Amino acid sequence: MKVLVIGRGGREHAIVWKLSQSPRVTKVYCAPGNAGTAIDGENVNLDITEFDKLVRFAKKEQIGLTVVGPEEPLTQGLVDAFQKEGLRIFGPNRSAARIEGSKVFSKQLMRHADVPTAEFKIFDHPEPAKYWVDTREYPVVVKADGLAAGKGVIVCNTGEEAKRAIDRVMIHEEFGGKAGRQIVIEKRLEGEELSVLALVSGRAILPLPGSQDHKAALDGDKGPNTGGMGAYCPATKATPELMSKIESEVFVPVVHGMKRARYPFSGLMYAGIMLTNQGPRVLEFNARFGDPETQPLMIRLKSDLLDLLEAVVDEKLGDLTEDQVVWDPRPAVCVVMAAGGYPGKYENGKPIAGLDEAAKLPDVKVFHAGTKREDNRVVTDGGRVLGVTALGDTLADARKRAYEAVAKISFKGAHYRTDIGDKGLKG
Incomplete structure (x- = not known):
């Protein structure tokens, strides 16, 4: 079977790499891909x-299955376009996305659905939002309604910070005018974050092992939010009891609520969870595989x-049981190497050295994200450049290896967090 993966990031490289190992897959295409997907x-x-071009390509090449990586084409209806033409595609349709x-x-x-989440209020004008913030006695989070590449969530410590955030989203339209037409302001939750991904089809749910993302740009969860600076799996906090809950x-x-409301979800559902003193609370849902989770x-998937x-x-x-999904018992750590300036402005085209040396290390896989091949060399082509991923007998071993x-890898301006997995080591 020929498979097509849509996207160009680290998540897509990981999916391409894994699908290429299937004995039933004859070829994996990636549109548009990166320097790593071109290898695997x-x-x-x-x-x-x-x-239209993606549909035509899938028909021409007789693609047996298409897998959508990023959120943008899902929310714009790529799955609907493929299904209309009778093409098999993994991901939720526009309504569910x-x-x-x-x-x-x-x-x-x-x-x-009575799902535990933070207290919140929705606004479509900045002035009532600012007034509401003034009446709160706790820190808040301001969220742009629409897609903002993981950056439309602003954590605010004071009322003044919240008002500035409201202006950034609704007046200055930093995340795009459409994304900021409405905002959600919610009570800021305290605790550790947990990423739980689950395969979903109709009413059937198959959770995958819990992982922990690191969204802040700098060590110690400091600095601005990013799309994710690294992750480890399985998360220490993701006990069987918690995962069942x-x-x-x-x-x-x-x-079940989506099914009853006639927009059933099919694909990968991602729940971002905050582990609070009152129990798990949902921060957000995503409609696709997480990156870098x-x-x-x-x-780890066998x-x-x-x-x-x-x-x-x-x-x-629903016919699959959890024991049919086999995982390597060893933990894995992924460290994201980012471009200088990310998540703000950054430059592309910086040559990357040391990829071959890193690849020679045992139980290491360097997943490409923002890269491309130019004049027979690999150069940077995005904010998050690489996801350096390693397995180890223990979390400490995996972290050390990563x-x-x-x-061994270098490019001008490269920066990364040095504390990925530290929370897991602390238990």
């Missing part, structure tokens, strides 16, 4: 928003990824 598959020079595409929709869904109190009510998940994706698409997920690989 074959890149196709098509943009993720060129729906609103769970990520609209913070307002997601929050209202949680309220109706999250499945029953988060995924079941949301998945996918990288440590894929390096089962055939194609089997899992097809079970979702063919509505046979940073050994990071030390």
Whole structure:
């Protein structure tokens, strides 16, 4: 079978790499891909928003399954376009992808499904929002309603910070005018974050091992939010008891509620969870594989990824049992190497050295994110450049190995967090 993966980041490279290992896959294409997907598959020079061209390519090449990586084409209806033409595709349709595409929709869904989340209020004008902030006696988080590449969430310590955040989103339109037409302001939750990804098909739910992302740009969770600076899996806090609680109190009510409301979810549902003193609370839902959580998940997955994706698409997920999904018992750590200036302005085109040396280390895989090949060399082509991922007998071993690989790689302006996995080591 030929498979097409849509996207160009580290998540897509991990998916391409894993699918290429399936005995049933003859070829993996990636559109548009990066320098890493060109090694483990074959890149196709098509943009993720060129729906007609992607459909034509899938038909011409007789693609047996298409897998959508990023959120943008999902929320714009790529799955709908493929299904209309009778093409098999993994991911939610446009209606179901609103769970990520609209913070307002997601929050209202949680309220109706009685899913534990932070106290919140929705606004479509800045002045009432500022007035409401003044009446709160606790720190808040201001969220742009629409997609903002993981950066439309502003954590505020004071009322003045919150008012500035409201202006940034609604008046200055920093994250795009459409994304800021409405905002959600919610009580800031305290605790550790947990990422729980689950395969979902209709009412069937198959949770994957919990992982922990690191969203802040700097060590110690300091600095601005990013798309994710690293992750490790399995998360130490993700005990079987907690995972069972999250499945029953988060995924079941949301998945069943979407089914009842006639926009059933099919694909990968991601719940960002804050572990508070009052129990787990949902921060957000995503409608696709997380990045960088996918990288440590894929390096640990021993089962055939194609089997899992097809079970979702063919509505046979309920026939799979958790013991049919085999994981390497060893933990994995992914460290993101980012471009200088990220998540702010940065320059592309910086040559990357040391990739071959890092790849020679045992149980290490360097997943490419913002890279491209130019004049027979690999150069930077994005904010998050690489996801250096390693397995180890213990979390400490995996962490040490990942940073050994990071030390062999260099490009001008490279920066990364040095504390990925530290929370897990503390228990």
